[in-house]
Amino acid sequence: MNVSPKNEHIPRATIQRLTTYLQVLEAMHKEGVQVISSEPLSRACDVNASQVRKDLAYFGEFGVRGVGYYVSYLLEAIKVCLHANREWRAALVGVGNLGRALLNHREFRRRGFTIVAAFDCDPFKIGETAYGLEVYCTKTLVDKVPELDIEIGIITTPPERAQRAATQLVEAGIKGILNYSAARISVPDTVFVEYVDFFHQIYSLTFNISNRH
């Protein structure tokens, strides 16, 4: 499969839309759809058809003229684009409600995104078991991250503990951080950070509802 990003900057929004295409194509594949043209695909994704074609063109030629896209082929191609065709091993820091929800998230496991260890700094939580994982002390991150071959850190601590968690993850040699806490964190340029801020979507919604014409 010839999937290679062209030698140009791929917009962040393209990566996000590819995730949507992946979700929609997975559902279509499950329903037995074998071929789809860009119009119905774009409608199902709430994206216009030329945008779909443009996004996919960053990675290669996936459509067949007069036919459309083969669902299973496009699905595999997008997985390759997103590096979603391999296992990613993650450590979760902060075993509260949200942390537990993520530990038990079916979609994470199904997509090869595996949380292999959970950490907390609360002595009452350390040593207990959460969804099959023993909760370790955050001080052991520095040993566990290399030992368990962990590349990604997930922060689900309260906001006031997010920076400490980030610093410990960085010291342990993590490559990227997914930050679910409601706090900005500061890390070296060599570590990638993605913020999952629920208010991005909440305020998009309240803005749209309020400015409805």
Added chain:
Amino acid sequence: MNVSPKNEHIPRATIQRLTTYLQVLEAMHKEGVQVISSEPLSRACDVNASQVRKDLAYFGEFGVRGVGYYVSYLLEAIKVCLHANREWRAALVGVGNLGRALLNHREFRRRGFTIVAAFDCDPFKIGETAYGLEVYCTKTLVDKVPELDIEIGIITTPPERAQRAATQLVEAGIKGILNYSAARISVPDTVFVEYVDFFHQIYSLTFNISNRH
């Protein structure tokens, strides 16, 4: 306070960045920062300074030449822009792990985003209490939504139950839906939908880690 969006389309990305500015300014305000210029603000937000100025310019003139921005004033202005300066009443459908995490989310309450009722279709959950709320049967949405003056529905069901939840919320007269389930939903054009898909950020991260140069 003169905050009114100009008569032009405001990009979705601007709304998302305003949420980031809000978060950063709240932290600065808490630390006692009174005035900030666009350079350090933009650094703290990971956005370039001209983008910050452009985003804010959609709503009005908030900077003072030679001074910068007054933190508390800008904070209020952004809240007005995002309609975050009022209470929003929401119904949550799907009292699983993620649903419980949201019911107990301190940031939601602090920002005036109040989940006033929780719903589930599981007879074992209906009638129990989750973080102070009685869990109602989803069939009662049609009565509870108008009765409790609910404008927003939050879907935290498994993917296979998301469409039914959406349909019930729409029938109950909801204005917007925040969909945390891993499924696309279809609703009339009059109802706004925002997807909170954790894989948007996960795949941005795995893409960046894999394409590091």
